[in-house]
Amino acid sequence: MFDLILRNATLPDGRSGLDIACRDGTIAAVEPRIGAEAREVLDAGGQLVSPPFVDPHFHMDATLSLGRPRMNVSGTLLEGIALWGELKPEQTVDEIIARALRYCDLAVSMGIGAIRSHVDVCDDELKGVQALLEVRRQVAPWLELQLVAFPQDGVLRDASALDNLTRALDMGVEVVGGIPHFERTMEEGAQSVRLLCEIAAERGLRVDMHCDETDDPLSRHVETLAFETQRLGLQGRVAGSHLTSMHSMDNYYVSKLIPLMAEAELHAIPNPLINIMLQGRHDTYPKRRGQTRVRELRDAGINVAFGSDCVMDPWYSLGRACMLDVAHMGLHVGQLSSREDMRWCFDAVTVNPARAMGLEGYGLEVGCRADFVLLQAEDPIEAIRLRAHRLAVVRGGRIISRSAPVTHELRLPGRPEALNPAAYAPKPATPDAG
């Protein structure tokens, strides 16, 4: 007797007609037509079943605070940081908890199973840290929340940031963050990277740094991040988030930089929705896109994972916890339009971020955690094209969210009465041709 059997699933790798049986919170079998009984049966109807979406870069202490205390008029990263500085002293731990829990509910319903959230430690009361540690505890049964100690105002630029960051790590925050391009000088930026990587190495922690989130082609802190990663033996445990200056860098320099990043086994975490909105604000025309070099990083063997960064906060007024929106934007901005590239964009919001975060038991193989999402789409490309509706979300072998398929009731003479948007996809004659 199984706890749950999901029948007739199509997997992201193209295998179809498979049943997934779950017992005691893990996947016990993935086979065609499993004969055994189960307490609960879910019919996938041949639709796509994916391991959960994973958001490797988010700011949960700021989410859903849009308009407080005012709107970001210039739309820039810097006004967003200034606005966040105005909001911080006003907010309470309870408010942050309430907003974060609302966001987590939304995220779960949208099929997100894990989030890495930066939490601002530039606050002597560490209100965000207190709040998100409590949220992490409360949501643990259905959402894995990984926290990054993030010195928003600069670990060297802000007098108490280092002390606060250390206290946050002592309280149980598990990843070391940073923001070298916001320090006062290039030298202090490099020094901050060294210092923060040393703290991580001493404590056996991972690193995820906001790195070079600027249009300045001379912002090269990712080079120092790669160097320190190797010097301290942190290979595979360090991520560079945003990396937008790489968009504007000289090609010759990049031809040296990317192999250094690959050697250090850095993970790259672009945030397409936010950076297409924030970057290039000092440009007239042509206006730079500001997304890092996704294709080139990936082709060099670097693990690239897309993050969502912000939802309705001082930096971004939109967002709905949809990692398919993120993949859709990353695909467009990176011009990743071949069928192979589009399928890869689905990996960039599922398996790649799971790897960047070091998630255990992630996937759809036997022995993995019984966590998955059923989408109203036939394959990963269709899922991105339609930003597919989430039909069911399963956590630990239990259905935790469900919704009816989307159909439009058409009222046109001589036309079909029910229209399913997913049924309108022609099948390419040569599926793998660009």
Ligand code: FE2
């Ligand atoms: Fe960020």
